[in-house]
Amino acid sequence: MKQIVVVGAGPAGMMAAIKAAENGAEVTILEKMKKPGRKMMITGKGRCNITNAADVPEIIRNIHGNGRFLNSSMRAFDNQDVIYFFEGLGVPTKVERGNRVFPVSDKAQDVVDAMVERLHELGVAIETDTAVKDILTQEGKAAGVRTKTGAIYKADAVILCVGGASYPGTGSTGDGYEMAKALGHSIAAVRPSLVPLVAEDEWVKDVQGLSLRNVRGTLRVDGEKVAEMFGEMMFTHYGVTGPIILSMSRTASEYLAEQDRFVELSINLKPALSEEKLDARIQRDFEKYQRKQLGNALVDLLPHKLIGPVLDSAFLAPDKPVHQITVEERHRLVEALQDLTLVITGTRPLAEAIVTVGGVSVKEINPKTMESKLVPGLYFAGEVVDVDGYTGGYNLQAAFSMGAAAGNWCVWND
Template sequence: MKKVIVAGAGPAGMMAAITAAENGAEVTLLEKMKRPGRKMMITGKGRCNVTNAADVPEIIRQFKGNGAFLHSAFAAFDNQDVMRFFEDQGVPLKVERGNRVFPVSDHALDCVDAMVHRLHELGVTIETEAAVRDVLLEHGHAAGVRTVTDAIYRADAVILALGGASYPGTGSSGDGYEMARKLGHTVTPILPSLVPLETEEAWPKDVQGLSLRNVRVKLLVDGEERQNLFGEMMFTHFGVTGPIILSLSREAAEALYEEHFVELELDLKPALTPEKLDARILRDFEKYQRKEVKNALVDLLPQRLIPIVIDAAYLDPEKPIHQVTAEERGRLRDALKHLVLTVTRTRPIAEAIVTAGGISVKEIDPKTMESKLVPGLYFAGELVDVDAFTGGYNLQAAFSMGVAAGSYSVWND
């Protein structure tokens, strides 16, 4: 019976261990935390967005670079397989807006417990509070691992699924990157992804907690548009967050890392052309012609945002509406369509939902997840330089890579 060690009991590691055991291996799963699946329990705001119900080509399009690396893994174990797995384990699922798939219970713990139950059912040995320090080699082949307490576990194959560098409190503290480097692997720059953004301007603090549902945000890098998304965002004491901001954040993080100038341009009225917005402003000004500017925008904007937009338009908030010139009205229209924030940094990687960067996919066989440098060594999950937007795509990648690594760790000689 082939012996397989899996380091890391996150979604990728647990799925790898399950698959290896289903293929007849004697599997030991080592986890540094007190229980498996800690990070999985907080995904999807504690509801666990296990996958996305879109077709596979659409899922691959959601990966920022390196999505093509996943073609083989998805062909072997796709989103329908993920859904079937959880439902077979007694976790009914539902599909929500954006094709996001959640457990009907809305409890991530149900998904984690189902995976742990399957591990026990297959006889996988789970050792918690067992942090792996090194991969052991014999004649250049992976032959086991050593833990931080110097315990040695021998194996025919080793799967590293130690997670990225985000949410270190769940066990993902970037340990796997250093192990991979020691073995000769290239690790691309580690950056936060799906993370809030900090701004130079202080005014977001004045409107913190304010959520805007139907806005368009452009990401500008050195003045050129890189991304353009429509949806929901929220202001915070440090800057901005929310679904579209998180989706823009990876590109922003890369640009900041490369020391480019990064801005966000907010269109607060994306449904209106400049001409229609001008007509709308004129109607409101007619309605509130006896009021001052600061009191004439209540139909256009949330109350707390009014002074921000007035300031951006360089208008006198006390000016009577009937005295506002066409040129001043044009500045107001432009401020509503082009409200600019300067991005100074992302929030720390510890607050990121996903880690961008990781072990270079050029050094991993995309079908088997085996290292091209070290026979018998496999990788799965966030440790690999593959990441996507929010929507269940990252967990899907973790499960698919886990299945590939778990299968071929047993099948390969």
């Protein structure tokens, strides 16, 4: 019976342990936190977006950080397999907008509890409050691990699933990068993804907490469009967040890491309307509120908090009577409504990111088995690997697919 040690009890680690145990291995999970699945508990705002119901090629396209690396592992254990897996554990699922798959209960706790119960059924030992210091090798092969207290766990294979460097309070503190690096692995530069953006514009503080739906965000760098998303966003005291912002943040962080790049976010508040139709809509409102001041004539068109920033962007005074607005001023208002611009100066810290960009280089990992090409018997899965995707269940799917591959092949490989 093979002895397998899994380092980390997140989604990838628990899936790897389950698959290894189902294949007859004796498995031990070492988890530094007090409970397994800490980061899973906060995914999907506590609802756990376990996967996406799109077809596999579409999922891979939405894993913009080395998605093609997952071709083999995801086809071996795809999104339908994930759904069947959880439904088999008594966690029924549902599909919501954007093909996002959630447990019917809307409780991440149910997902974690189901995996932990399956681990117990299989006789997997879960040792919490146990932080691993380094991976041991013998004759060039992985032979076990040493904990920070000096305890040694011998193994025929080690699966490293300690996560990235985001949300360190859940246990993802970047430890895995150092362990892998010590064995000769290259670590792709680490930076935040799925993270809020920081704006220099003071007015965002006045509109903090305001959510917008059905808007189009365009990220521009030095005046050139580099990303565009349609959907929801929200203003905060430091800048912007929400689904479309998080999805564009990976691109933003890439350019922000370079010197002397001017990054800005353009918000089209009325993307469903052409300039002509929006102008016609404004004229109707002006006719309705012709005896009012401009600032009071936009209440049907905009949330109250945004009227000031939009008028400032259009260089229009809120107290100017509507009947005095010129055609040229009205056109400036149309432009401001469809190109409300913020200067982006940074991202929130990596500790606040949902996902880490970077990690163990995929060039040094067998994409079919997840085994290290440098150290036989060492496997990787999850966010410690240089793989990351958009919001929508793609990152958890990647973790489950990699974990399943590592858990299967660590037993099947000689």
